[in-house]
């Protein structure tokens with residue numbers, strides 16, 4: 001994901017110079033815009049709204065006279081387009097303005113990603129060690145952060161179960177405390193909140209990593225050529241699916257190959273170790 | 286567009302939670318309808334989660350709008366979604382109206398009311414307040 005983005009802001013304007021629309025039309029227009037993924041400001045003077053900024057803007061109104069001409073210059077970064085407020089065409093008008101002004105396409109990716117509650121997080125790096133998809137990293141101060149949220153596997157809340165502090169939320173998850181509901185003491189001890197990392201990705205792979213012995217490596221190599229290795233892996237996945245039934249089967253089945261897992265786990269563990277090491281030896285990532 | 290002349294009344298933000306079905310549809314519809322019926326100004330965001338993931342400037346804009354009432358989901362999630370986008374909310378002047386747990390009428394009532402009951406979880410405000418890496422003793426130094 002980009003460091004920051006300026007999406008199109010659509011303003012529904014009913015002040016001087018425009019004819020107010022009724023509540024039903026207003027609702028229809030705002031709903032249509034939201035359903036197309038556009039943010040809307042219904043402007044007015046009785047309550048504050050967010051201040052203007054450099055985001056591209058489309059102002060929709062039922063104008064008294066001619067529709068105002070586009071304003072702004074790409075060079076100064078502040079662009080405004082104007083169009084007629086009509087619930088039936090509002091979505092298309094916004095899409096045209098978005099494309100003309102080069103604003104990002106809404107909804108290109110289903111927003112499923114971990115959100116860290118830093119009130120709870122102890123910076124233990126378990127999530128970084130665990131995630132094989134490179135979602136986590138550390139900032140310049142060596143604090144854990146979500147760096148590549150678009151690499152997270154949709155509907156998979158597995159890392160939230162690895163966090164000893166229940167500090168990882170997925171706001172769109174079905175139940176608490178993973179969805180952001182308050183964390184209770186009993187949540188922290190609950191069997192279902194916790195999963196065994198090694199079970200998740202095939203106990204044999206992690207056992208091999210732990211012992212790092214030649215013997216284990218050779219056993220692993222032999223096993224991977226046999227049906228036994230596959231059967232063992234499937235057994236691990238079935239066990240995990242039973243333990244934490246909310247990890248989607250397609251996530252489990254699309255996990256990388258054992259070799260890939262071994263490589264990524266080693267990398268992630270090294271990054272976590274570097275983040276926890278004394279300042280002089282750590283590298284921010 | 287500013288807070289001027291509104292007597293300190295909170296700005297209203299509505300999250301449509303477009304990319305998931307976590308908010309009851311009837312609640313979302315009723316709250317948005319109440320907002321449109323009220324004639325009051327408001328901000329509507331298609332999906333705060335998506336905006337946070339993009340680090341959308343819209344969140345910085347909203348966080349700077351003064352006292353806020355945000356209709357979305359759990360206050361803990363909303364707090365850290367804004368923080369993750371580099372747009373920390375002011376805990377003293379933010380109330381989150383939880384559309385996951387409230388039924389439509391009380392949700393709309395809380396959102397439209399000028400009285401603000403700040404309810405973000407207390408504690409650290411930004412990522413910068415989070416604990417730093419635990420520095421293990423260096424065996425090479427005595």
Ligand code: SF4
Nearest residue numbers: 121122124125127163
């Ligand atoms: S596992 Fe939890 S407590 Fe540990 S660094 Fe990750 S979010 Fe923080």
Ligand code: SF4
Nearest residue numbers: 171300302333334358
């Ligand atoms: S903040 Fe809550 S209500 Fe809004 S999009 Fe995210 S999960 Fe849905």
